[in-house]
Amino acid sequence: MLRGLLASALMVAAALSLGTTSPHRRILRLPAGVVHLDAAWPVGDGVELRGSPNGTVLRMEPGFDGPGALIVGNDVYLHDFTIDGNRHALEERTGLPSYDVPFARFTHGNGVYAERVSGLRIDNVRFHDMAGFAVLASRAHDVSLYRVTVSDSGSRNAAGRNNATGGILLEEGSTDFRVNQCELKRIRGNGVWTHSLYTSARNARGVISRNRFEEIGRDAIQVGHATDVRVEENTGARIGFPVEMVDMENRAIPVGVDTAGNVERTSYAQNRFEEINGKCFDLDGFHDGEIRANECVNRGAPEEYPFGNYGMVMNNSNPDMRTRNIRVVENLIEGPLFGGIFVIGTGNLIARNRLLNLNRAHCNEEAARFGCYYAAGEPDMLRSGIYLGKGAERPAPARGNVIEGNEITGFKMSSRCVERAPGILVGWNTVRGNDCRDK
Numbered sequence: 001m002l003r004g005l006l007a008s009a010l011m012v013a014a015a016l017s018l019g020t021t022s023p024h025r026r027i028l029r030l031p032a033g034v035v036h037l038d039a040a041w042p043v044g045d046g047v048e049l050r051g052s053p054n055g056t057v058l059r060m061e062p063g064f065d066g067p068g069a070l071i072v073g074n075d076v077y078l079h080d081f082t083i084d085g086n087r088h089a090l091e092e093r094t095g096l097p098s099y100d101v102p103f104a105r106f107t108h109g110n111g112v113y114a115e116r117v118s119g120l121r122i123d124n125v126r127f128h129d130m131a132g133f134a135v136l137a138s139r140a141h142d143v144s145l146y147r148v149t150v151s152d153s154g155s156r157n158a159a160g161r162n163n164a165t166g167g168i169l170l171e172e173g174s175t176d177f178r179v180n181q182c183e184l185k186r187i188r189g190n191g192v193w194t195h196s197l198y199t200s201a202r203n204a205r206g207v208i209s210r211n212r213f214e215e216i217g218r219d220a221i222q223v224g225h226a227t228d229v230r231v232e233e234n235t236g237a238r239i240g241f242p243v244e245m246v247d248m249e250n251r252a253i254p255v256g257v258d259t260a261g262n263v264e265r266t267s268y269a270q271n272r273f274e275e276i277n278g279k280c281f282d283l284d285g286f287h288d289g290e291i292r293a294n295e296c297v298n299r300g301a302p303e304e305y306p307f308g309n310y311g312m313v314m315n316n317s318n319p320d321m322r323t324r325n326i327r328v329v330e331n332l333i334e335g336p337l338f339g340g341i342f343v344i345g346t347g348n349l350i351a352r353n354r355l356l357n358l359n360r361a362h363c364n365e366e367a368a369r370f371g372c373y374y375a376a377g378e379p380d381m382l383r384s385g386i387y388l389g390k391g392a393e394r395p396a397p398a399r400g401n402v403i404e405g406n407e408i409t410g411f412k413m414s415s416r417c418v419e420r421a422p423g424i425l426v427g428w429n430t431v432r433g434n435d436c437r438d439k
Helices: 009-017
Strands: 020-022 025-029 033-043 047-050 056-072 076-084 110-115 118-128 135-138 141-146 149-153 168-171 175-180 183-187 192-195 203-209 212-216 219-232 235-239 255-264 267-269 272-276 279-284 289-292 295-297 312-315 326-329 332-334 341-343 349-351 354-358 386-388 402-404 407-410 418-420 430-432 435-438
Touching (some): 168 203, 192 203, 219 235, 235 255
Parallel strands (some): 025 047, 047 076, 056 076, 056 110, 110 135, 118 141, 141 175, 149 183, 168 192, 183 212, 192 219, 203 219, 212 235, 219 255, 255 279, 267 289, 279 312, 332 354, 341 386, 349 402, 386 418, 407 435
């Protein structure tokens, strides 16, 4: 076990082990065993940091000071080693930063910290027990994460709930990113997350694909304030567990694939989730995009999902967007606590979806048991298969939408299949060819 390698032996190893994989990239071969980090180690431009064939662990020591174990420059390639975040010693009980502070200026104890860099590759790096994020990329360009493993990570707030940390964060207008074939398990906060302040540039041109999520306390994936993002072929189980990690005080209902800010020209396709203690999809800020051929299935008793909710919900918190032109086609949602799809806005297509075993809470007949708290004067809100609403954060009456060819089953769905909020007139939307049955 070696100590102090940050300033001495690591530098010696670098000097002895430099090679090149291209005219512009140097190779640094890390030593085998455990390297104890008392402070952040900067990895300069054009470096390939390579773990030992016999295994290398970079361990963040108690008292570690710095935004991340590794602070990387441009054109950096990291592969084949482990970062031990020593969460037990480094966890800070904090909430979220204020609305005008990015996580790069707030969260410490991260694994890889990349700010304003271009060209970052991370391949086969394992992160565990991170107090902050495994990877925090802020205002970064051309970021690729492949076969990254993150486990047992994330901190808590003062109430003992998750504070959104633990996973992979791309923030503040990061562009041209890929997160592919990674595994995240037992993460207290979000799994993979894009985020930007309202005043910052949106994240853009990203792909989040073929990742696996297990036991995530907040959202498996959240696309926040972004454009041109594809979320495809991800799988997950036990989203919103363990229950005691859910940030109930701040109403951070867990979601399989969540949305925030202003999100357009984005698709969520062929993702598969099961056992979701929350929502399957939250489309808050989503517009001019597609939700296609996804599956969300809950098989347990309804009591097992204390934060269970709708299958899919549209919302419009961001003032710069309008809920419009969303294609929701060929999805399977089975066993949500409340209804299937909550629809607002205009120009949306809800077609050929299978919405099965809906309203397992038996709202509103068992409201006292499961908390069927609907908006004043809208008793059909939670008990409908598809609900045509009059708005969410802002008014956005469901008008000019097409609801067709959906299979809808569940508690009293033969009579509560497609319902309208007060003020939404019959002729405003096209509703046809839906197969509605009681279960």
